Amino acid sequence: MSVEVRLPTVLRPAAGGQSVVSVEGATIAEVLGSLQARFPGVEGQLLTEDGSLHRFVNVYVNDDDVRYLDKLDTKVEDGDVVSILPAVAGG
Amino acid sequence: MALYPSILDLIGNTPLVDVSALSPNPSVRILVKLEGQNPGGSVKDRPALAMIEEAEKSGLLEPGSTLVEPSSGNTGIGLAMVCKVKGYHLKVVLPANVSTERRQLLEVWGAEIIESPGSEGSNGAVRAARALAAEHPEWVFLYQYANPANPRAHYEGTGPEILRDCPEVTHFIAGLGTSGTLIGVGTYLKEHKPDVQVWAVEPPSGELVDGLRSLDDGYVPPIFTEGDGEHLLDRKTIVGPRDSIEWTRRLTELGIFAGISTGAAMAGAAKCAASIDSGVVVIVSADGGWKYLSTNAWTGDIDAVVERAKSIIYF
Numbered sequence: 001m002s003v004e005v006r007l008p009t010v011l012r013p014a015a016g017g018q019s020v021v022s023v024e025g026a027t028i029a030e031v032l033g034s035l036q037a038r039f040p041g042v043e044g045q046l047l048t049e050d051g052s053l054h055r056f057v058n059v060y061v062n063d064d065d066v067r068y069l070d071k072l073d074t075k076v077e078d079g080d081v082v083s084i085l086p087a088v089a090g091g
Numbered sequence: 092m093a094l095y096p097s098i099l100d101l102i103g104n105t106p107l108v109d110v111s112a113l114s115p116n117p118s119v120r121i122l123v124k125l126e127g128q129n130p131g132g133s134v135k136d137r138p139a140l141a142m143i144e145e146a147e148k149s150g151l152l153e154p155g156s157t158l159v160e161p162s163s164g165n166t167g168i169g170l171a172m173v174c175k176v177k178g179y180h181l182k183v184v185l186p187a188n189v190s191t192e193r194r195q196l197l198e199v200w201g202a203e204i205i206e207s208p209g210s211e212g213s214n215g216a217v218r219a220a221r222a223l224a225a226e227h228p229e230w231v232f233l234y235q236y237a238n239p240a241n242p243r244a245h246y247e248g249t250g251p252e253i254l255r256d257c258p259e260v261t262h263f264i265a266g267l268g269t270s271g272t273l274i275g276v277g278t279y280l281k282e283h284k285p286d287v288q289v290w291a292v293e294p295p296s297g298e299l300v301d302g303l304r305s306l307d308d309g310y311v312p313p314i315f316t317e318g319d320g321e322h323l324l325d326r327k328t329i330v331g332p333r334d335s336i337e338w339t340r341r342l343t344e345l346g347i348f349a350g351i352s353t354g355a356a357m358a359g360a361a362k363c364a365a366s367i368d369s370g371v372v373v374i375v376s377a378d379g380g381w382k383y384l385s386t387n388a389w390t391g392d393i394d395a396v397v398e399r400a401k402s403i404i405y406f
Contacts, residue, residue, distance in 0.1 A: 008296075008303075008306070009303070010303055010304065010305050010306055010308075011306070045305065045306050046306075054306060055309075055311055056306050056307060056308075056309025056310065056311065057306050057309065060328075060329055063328050063329040063330070063331075064326065064327070064328050064329075065326075065327035065328065065329075067321060067327065068324055068325060068326045068327050083295070083329070085295065085296045085329075086214075086296055086303055086306050086308065086309035087296075087309035087310055087311050088212055088213060088214055088293075088296035088309065088310065089212075089213040089214055089217055089236060089268070089269065089310045089312055090163055090213055090266065090267060090268035090269065090293070090294075090404075090406035091135070091162060091163060091165065091166050091213065091235055091236070091268040091269035091271070091406075
């Protein structure tokens with residue numbers, strides 16, 4: 001599966017300044033794994049040491065937060081858009 | 092009763108209006124709770140009053156006290172109104188890129204505005220306010236993101252009102268913000284109707300928070316964590332500015348003049364309605380459209396308005 005990953009501003013320097021990259025993977029875990037393998041600079045920013053999603057990082061598949069789908073096991077299809085965004089407050 | 096001793100007695104008991112004419116699924120009703128009907132103009136009047144009354148009860152607030160609070164606007168405005176009535180001084184830490192009207196309303200109520208960098212969004216305002224509160228222990232810091240009176244105002248007010256006015260509710264959708272509305276209403280509804288689904292909508296944080304230095308600058312409100320938000324919510328979805336504005340415009344066809352975050356909630360309701368066979372979706376309209384007139388959200392060229400909305404905080 002090839003999916004488009006949209007990177008937040010803070011991760012772009014680690015990806016050579018790109019805001020959108022294409023990576024392979026059938027689940028969010030695989031997509032993030034491919035991303036880290038290709039851009040070692042993002043390592044440690046997305047996942048905690050025990051392998052779960054960092055609490056200040058939100059990952060979305062086509063606008064839906066994966067925490068409320070199947071978390072890192074959420075499946076992705078060819079052509080899906082995965083967005084990584086920092087958790088932000090409102091109010 | 093039509094005679095009230097104080098404007099503060101008008102907070103809460105907001106109307107629920109049927110907007111099913113806009114539902115993409117004829118078997119799904121959509122109802123909007125118009126929080127813009129509160130006297131300060133937004134849903135935030137509820138937590139503002141609840142937090143202040145709680146602080147008065149506990150002795151934290153005394154006559155003439157000074158408060159400091161981070162806000163992207165509505166909480167600041169609600170607090171400023173309550174503080175004006177009760178005689179407290181309020182300093183609001185406000186991101187520089189909120190709509191002009193939010194600033195003007197704070198000035199109406201005599202609140203002092205302390206600007207935080209727009210590029211850090213609300214997260215920057217929270218950080219700055221926490222630093223100020225630490226430097227000035229004499230100031231009262233209600234801290235809406237961690238104050239249990241915030242979700243409690245919705246657990247005791249908004250939630251019961253929804254169930255009273257619409258016992259057939261199947262889905263509840265609101266903007267995330269501090270998470271006070273979602274935690275308070277969601278907890279209440281699920282206690283009384285465990286099958287109710289709770290959905291959060293949020294704006295894409297993208298370009299608004301270019302100033303965050305790392306993902307560690309992200310922020311999850313303590314009330315979300317303490318209210319076990321991750322288990323309470325059934326779904327969380329991003330709604331971009333274009334969808335938000337298009338739905339804000341569609342609402343005017345039914346005579347509803349609401350703020351841009353209401354359009355986001357409507358977009359979430361439409362997505363929800365399209366994904367279920369039948370049901371009754373209740374959404375919260377956090378505020379009316381008045382504070383966004385300067386953005387030309389209703390009448391401007393849609394592309395230009397969307398571009399502008401990307402740089403303005405409207406949640």
